[in-house]
Amino acid sequence: MTKFSYPEQTDLEKFVAWRYRKAWVWQVLFLSALLIAILSLSALILDVVDGAFGYVAYEFKNDPALFTEKPLDDLNKDELLTVLQENLSRGAYNKLNEEKIMEQRSEGELYNLVIERIIQVKTLETYSLYDSLFRKAEIEAEVAELYPDARLEFRSWLTPRFLTTPMSSRAEFAGVRTALFGSMWLVGIAIAFALPVGVGAAIYLQEYARKNFINRLIQTNINNLAGVPSIVYGMLGLAIFVRAMEALTSGAMFGVTDSNGRTILSAGLTMGILVLPLVIINAQEAIKAVPDSIRQAAFGVGATRWQTVWSHVLPNALPGILTGSILAMSRAVGETAPLIIVGASTFISVDPNGPFSKFTALPIQIYQWTARPQGEFHAIAAAAIIVLLVLLLTLNATAILLRNRFQRRF
Amino acid sequence: MTEQPNHHLNLSRASFRPGDLKRKLRIGEGAIETLLFIVGFLTIFVTVSIVIVLGDQALLFFNDPQVGFREFFMTTQWQPAIGQFGIWALVSATLTTSAIAMAVSLPLGLSAAIYLSEYASPRARSILKPVLEILAGIPTVVYGFFALLFVTPLLREILGADKLGVYNMLSAGIVMGVMILPLISSMSEDALSAVPSSLREAAYAMGATRFEASIQVILPAALSGIGAAIIVGISRAVGETMIVAVASGATSKFTFNPLEAAETMTAHIARISGGDLSYNTIDYNSLFAIALMLFLVTLVLNLISQWVVAKFREQYE
Numbered sequence: 001m002t003k004f005s006y007p008e009q010t011d012l013e014k015f016v017a018w019r020y021r022k023a024w025v026w027q028v029l030f031l032s033a034l035l036i037a038i039l040s041l042s043a044l045i046l047d048v049v050d051g052a053f054g055y056v057a058y059e060f061k062n063d064p065a066l067f068t069e070k071p072l073d074d075l076n077k078d079e080l081l082t083v084l085q086e087n088l089s090r091g092a093y094n095k096l097n098e099e100k101i102m103e104q105r106s107e108g109e110l111y112n113l114v115i116e117r118i119i120q121v122k123t124l125e126t127y128s129l130y131d132s133l134f135r136k137a138e139i140e141a142e143v144a145e146l147y148p149d150a151r152l153e154f155r156s157w158l159t160p161r162f163l164t165t166p167m168s169s170r171a172e173f174a175g176v177r178t179a180l181f182g183s184m185w186l187v188g189i190a191i192a193f194a195l196p197v198g199v200g201a202a203i204y205l206q207e208y209a210r211k212n213f214i215n216r217l218i219q220t221n222i223n224n225l226a227g228v229p230s231i232v233y234g235m236l237g238l239a240i241f242v243r244a245m246e247a248l249t250s251g252a253m254f255g256v257t258d259s260n261g262r263t264i265l266s267a268g269l270t271m272g273i274l275v276l277p278l279v280i281i282n283a284q285e286a287i288k289a290v291p292d293s294i295r296q297a298a299f300g301v302g303a304t305r306w307q308t309v310w311s312h313v314l315p316n317a318l319p320g321i322l323t324g325s326i327l328a329m330s331r332a333v334g335e336t337a338p339l340i341i342v343g344a345s346t347f348i349s350v351d352p353n354g355p356f357s358k359f360t361a362l363p364i365q366i367y368q369w370t371a372r373p374q375g376e377f378h379a380i381a382a383a384a385i386i387v388l389l390v391l392l393l394t395l396n397a398t399a400i401l402l403r404n405r406f407q408r409r410f
Numbered sequence: 411m412t413e414q415p416n417h418h419l420n421l422s423r424a425s426f427r428p429g430d431l432k433r434k435l436r437i438g439e440g441a442i443e444t445l446l447f448i449v450g451f452l453t454i455f456v457t458v459s460i461v462i463v464l465g466d467q468a469l470l471f472f473n474d475p476q477v478g479f480r481e482f483f484m485t486t487q488w489q490p491a492i493g494q495f496g497i498w499a500l501v502s503a504t505l506t507t508s509a510i511a512m513a514v515s516l517p518l519g520l521s522a523a524i525y526l527s528e529y530a531s532p533r534a535r536s537i538l539k540p541v542l543e544i545l546a547g548i549p550t551v552v553y554g555f556f557a558l559l560f561v562t563p564l565l566r567e568i569l570g571a572d573k574l575g576v577y578n579m580l581s582a583g584i585v586m587g588v589m590i591l592p593l594i595s596s597m598s599e600d601a602l603s604a605v606p607s608s609l610r611e612a613a614y615a616m617g618a619t620r621f622e623a624s625i626q627v628i629l630p631a632a633l634s635g636i637g638a639a640i641i642v643g644i645s646r647a648v649g650e651t652m653i654v655a656v657a658s659g660a661t662s663k664f665t666f667n668p669l670e671a672a673e674t675m676t677a678h679i680a681r682i683s684g685g686d687l688s689y690n691t692i693d694y695n696s697l698f699a700i701a702l703m704l705f706l707v708t709l710v711l712n713l714i715s716q717w718v719v720a721k722f723r724e725q726y727e
Contacts, residue, residue: 023621027529033521034538037595040588041545044552047560200449208443209450218450220716221457227642227712228705229649231676232460234683235701239463243689273456280453306442334549337651337676340684363551363652370555370656378559385552392547 048389051382052157055127055136057143057150061120080110087118108161112173123172124150126375158383166349167360171369171376176384181351182264182344182359183333183391189268189355190275190332195325197272198279202321205280206287207309226277234341237270242342251356262343265355270338275328282324286317319406326399330392336363362388464705467698471495474692482699486664488678490693499662500700503672507583507654508647510668514587515643519594520636526595527602528624546592554656557585562657569669577659577671586653590643597642601635602628638715645711649704651676675700 075083081102085093096102096113105113115121124147127139132154143152165175201222209215241249242261249266290313298308314321344364352359362384369381472479477495485496522542526535561581566574574580605628613623629636659671660681673681679697687694 019619019622023619026621026625027525030521030525030529033518034525034542036518037522037545037588037591038538038541041541043560044548044556047556048552051559197449197452200446201453204443204446204450208446214451218454222453223716224709224712225453225457227645227708227715228460229645229651229676229708231649231651231679232464232701232705232708235679235698236456236460236463238683239467239698240459276453276456304436304439306439330547334547334551336549336551337655337680340680363549366555367551367652367656370551370558378555381555385555388549388552392549396547 045389048382048385050129051379052386053129054132054155054379055139055152056123056155056376056379057125057127057147057152059122059124059147059150061122062118075111077107077110080107080114083114083118084110092117106164108165108175111161112165112168116170116173121172123376126379157379158386162380162383163387166351167347167365168349169347171374171380174380176362176365176387178348178351179360179362179365179384180387182348182361183363185264185352185355185359186268186271186339186361187329187332189265190271191325191329193269193272194276194279194328198276198325198328199283199321201280202283202287203309203314206284207305207313222277222280226281229337230274230335231337231341233270233274234338236273237266237338237342241266241269249356251354254356262345262358263356264352264359267339267342267344267359267361268355270342271332271335274335274338275332278328278331279324282327283317283321286320286324287313289320290316319402322406323399323403326395326402330395330399333391333395334363334388336367339364340367362391460705464698464702467695468702470690471692471695471699474695476692477696488662488673490682490696493692495696496664497675497700497703499664500673500675500678502664502666503579503654503658503662504648504674504676506666506668506672507579507586507658507674508644510580510583511586511590511647511650512640512644514584515590515594516640518587519591519639519643520598522591522595523598523602523636524624524629527599528620528628542592542595545588546596548589550589550650550652551656553585553589554652557581557653557657561585574669575659575671577657578669579654579658579672580668582654582656582658583668585657586647586650589650589653590646593646594639594643597639598632598636601632601639604635605631634718634721638719641711641715641718645708645715648711649676649708651680655680675704 084102088096093102102110125143131139140152143150162175163180164177165173166178167176168174201218205215205219205222209218245266246261247253249261249263249269251263251265294312294316295308298312303311339361345358345360346364346368348358348360366381366384366388369377369384372378471477472482476493482495482497485494486498486502487494487496488499526539530538558576558581561584562574562576562578565578565581566576609627609631610623613627618627654674655677658674658677660673660677661671662678663670663672665672679700682693683697687697
């Protein structure tokens, strides 16, 4: 018996097959959107790594072999000090000693002095990691032709020394120490302001607020503040903290008179206001997640509202609140635009020593170095980006760990 | 009846009555509530001070005899050095970079969201989603570095170095699109996942393919959330500073050509205020006028986005 087939069947089968082909094509397109995103992220990370390592063509005015038998990198602090004493003129040594006593300087600073004052290195050309790995012969030929006296050396711009030495006007000696301290101060001040205020506001909105016009206004307003561009917060900080409250933020009220309002305090408070909506929204979510039965149990044994909040709601919401504040911290670490507006210094070589000192921060350094045309500054910008990304990754990992460790299911 | 002393509870002698609880005035409780309210109200204070601060300085700018509303909104040259303040020179660059950013982030973000919510297995999702989250957490100054030192050289290789300068709006816009992509995809994915599965199942029962179910049933149902995501994305693009400050150039120019270098509103504020600008000069005040515009534009966009979500949310169940 032959199978019955009506005339339209083949058409229908074709149509269905076409529909499934179309579906398959679109699925591939959707997936490729994700792949493009992943590709961009990889390209970004590879680009940064590519910039932070690679061959550098140096020119030495004085050969290091004349001073020491060991390679320069292996010298310890005392040996570096001896090299400096032996090879600097007495006057120059004493001058440096007056700036900062030699014995108190770190090994990195001494190393930089040796390179800067005695060997007098000059960077001629920098090459990316990719080129250094795959075009080594070409680079060697190029350097031999263009700079006959140069030495070619593979250099990692990201070194322990990079982390521990202060800023310098020469890329070869620059470090991110001052910028790291600046960033830490900033985040500290920002969180010290935003955490209590933010959690307080969240408690009010979740536990106390009745549904009236003012409370709806506050809620809408918080959602809106989260969408205000960061540069507008910068302008706010400039007008209020730097100028209107200059007496306070410059420290003039406390007898510190050597600065204007462009201090860490101003910048930290600006950052605090910037991350405030973020802290509030996260804390609200955390408080919302505490089940009502816990509150009712507390009320049932006669606790007042504040007692309920303080001893039952807050302890249960704490992991969520902490996670939110760490996310806020990582936002504050990465923000750049408001700091430029509030007046981050571009060149600071002393550590910040209090809320009233001038400041610089990691993203500011990255911005400054990226904007310069010389290749060696791009290399240290890339190294600083790696430091910044590692810092952010650590913060985010902490947030995730905290959430997993203390998360409680009700 | 013998007297049985009640050692445990003698209500008649107790100084404490249940009724007292009600009447007790708790000053501490009230103080705490007031304090918390003040803290919450502080956010309104922040908004008000933004408006006052920006408005006050912007008013000084507009009242200056040299400029005024007419010049600000009607001319297309922005040269503070010779007293020309036509905002369109900066707005054109902002619009161009934002348009490029949306052209990149909208199709990619939406596709990624549809894949994650409709196609991906839970396992694939748990791997792919964190990648997008990493992309969202990268500071914009790093994106600026990426735009200037990777994307621009790449584009120059493709398009020719004579056509595309070292600073251009195209690479800034593309990288900005990559930056906004995770925002669009995560907001859209939330909206798509919120569509009840009964709709999906109904579509599949009718014989729809996954693609047909996604595009014809689930996407329309999630449209309000996706619309909100798009508007927030635009607002983010308009307000973004560091990518354009690094990659799109430092000359204000009235142009919509993405291959040219031009300065956006945000980049201009960052560049001028980064230097040593003296207070209360016309340049200084002009920055507040720009910032006020920026604030109002993004505020309106954010309000629209919230309104869209509230108004057009499809209610199921």
